[in-house]
Amino acid sequence: MASTGTRNSKICCGASGSSRFWIFDFRFWIEEVVLLEEGSRWRALVLLSVAELLGMSLWFSASAVVPALQAEWHLSPSGAAWLTLAVQLGFVTGTFLSASFNLPDVINARHLFALSALAGATANAVLALLAHTAAMGIPLRFLTGLFLAGVYPPGMKIMATWFRRGRGMAIGVLVGALTVGKASPYLINALGSESWRHNLLIASALAAVGGLIVARFVTDGPDALPNAKFDFHQIKHVLSDRSVRLANFGYFGHMWELYAMWTWTPVMIRASLASTGSRPQLAEVASFLVIGAGAAGCVIAGLIADRVGRTLVTSWAMILSGSCCLLIGLLFESSPWLLLTIAAIWGATVVADSAQFSTCVTELANPQYIGTALTIQTCFGFLLTTISIELIPLLVSEVGWRYAFMALAPGPAFGVVSMLRRRARPEADKIAGGRR
Numbered sequence: 001m002a003s004t005g006t007r008n009s010k011i012c013c014g015a016s017g018s019s020r021f022w023i024f025d026f027r028f029w030i031e032e033v034v035l036l037e038e039g040s041r042w043r044a045l046v047l048l049s050v051a052e053l054l055g056m057s058l059w060f061s062a063s064a065v066v067p068a069l070q071a072e073w074h075l076s077p078s079g080a081a082w083l084t085l086a087v088q089l090g091f092v093t094g095t096f097l098s099a100s101f102n103l104p105d106v107i108n109a110r111h112l113f114a115l116s117a118l119a120g121a122t123a124n125a126v127l128a129l130l131a132h133t134a135a136m137g138i139p140l141r142f143l144t145g146l147f148l149a150g151v152y153p154p155g156m157k158i159m160a161t162w163f164r165r166g167r168g169m170a171i172g173v174l175v176g177a178l179t180v181g182k183a184s185p186y187l188i189n190a191l192g193s194e195s196w197r198h199n200l201l202i203a204s205a206l207a208a209v210g211g212l213i214v215a216r217f218v219t220d221g222p223d224a225l226p227n228a229k230f231d232f233h234q235i236k237h238v239l240s241d242r243s244v245r246l247a248n249f250g251y252f253g254h255m256w257e258l259y260a261m262w263t264w265t266p267v268m269i270r271a272s273l274a275s276t277g278s279r280p281q282l283a284e285v286a287s288f289l290v291i292g293a294g295a296a297g298c299v300i301a302g303l304i305a306d307r308v309g310r311t312l313v314t315s316w317a318m319i320l321s322g323s324c325c326l327l328i329g330l331l332f333e334s335s336p337w338l339l340l341t342i343a344a345i346w347g348a349t350v351v352a353d354s355a356q357f358s359t360c361v362t363e364l365a366n367p368q369y370i371g372t373a374l375t376i377q378t379c380f381g382f383l384l385t386t387i388s389i390e391l392i393p394l395l396v397s398e399v400g401w402r403y404a405f406m407a408l409a410p411g412p413a414f415g416v417v418s419m420l421r422r423r424a425r426p427e428a429d430k431i432a433g434g435r436r
Helices: 026-058 063-073 077-100 109-130 134-148 152-162 167-191 196-217 234-240 242-275 280-308 310-331 336-350 354-364 367-399 401-408 410-424 426-434
Strands: 010-015 019-024
Touching (some): 026 109, 026 134, 026 167, 026 196, 063 077, 063 134, 063 196, 077 367, 109 134, 109 152, 109 196, 152 354, 234 242, 234 367, 242 336, 242 367, 280 310, 310 401, 367 401
């Protein structure tokens, strides 16, 4: 901060030795503007990350209480899987509609975030209060996913308007907060009420608070552009842009693994720990920690990627997470602590690269339609997750937990190849200030 002397410094000019004209030293005002902007962007980082964490607590709110729902609703394993698949399909539908109409670009992304979080909280609360069968619960989970499409991509767009420098770190923090938010229902289930309905209402309340934070306290950053005009052809432009396509291919390989891991690792941990006589609460807390470990992975990967390059960091993250795909099942019903250690490493690495794929899109796509480009990326990525999520229980019934997760390894392998090809192309100089 400028000193008081600098604050009051003046330049004195004489006219004919008699008149003096005092003018302000504008260096002070420049320093003040820079400091104000620095403080504002860190404030935006904290507030937006907290809001994202709270909003995304809706995602696995029903998945976390599946044992209670199976008992009360007499759910089959397929029915239980549909509680998660419905959210994925709702999100895919929401992102497709949002991208088709350029919603994150033609209307203010903050307004879209806030309204979507409140709508998702309402759908989840209706499930908690009124649903008594899967026939009603699954459509409400679909609606929850539909509304969450207005939370995640717009959140990344808002963050990008605040951070041109250090954007990988900033979006990494945002995705890390999202990861903790998605893990939070397991913690609520372990520490909250014995009633699954009360726990879903807690998640709804958290999401509503997240929406209100964005509506009331978050502003657009200095790099925000005016609202764009509706352009239906933007989907075609994004899909045909070679500079974006390989980054999206890397993201698709990553998504093949991510949500199947997040959905089924808690189930595997419950089964494995139950076989060793561990307390049920340990499985819930362990599931929260395993998924939540991704928050640290996202932040660390973001910090490193801004300095050494996004393609390199994403490739190493997928190499490590893909290795965990091959190893984790072999530890089923073995030492709980060894299983949980590998699971935590998997949880940290499986999502560490996620923010960097999105950051690549913000650096390579048309700046006027960044929101649309991010939404298209997430739309196709989440569509892919519906296949891998459904695949794992089929494999478990055939080969058991020891080998089922191995089917996820081709995803990160494909992602590594795509990002190394991305690294070799001349457009990679646009990523992370030329750090490939």
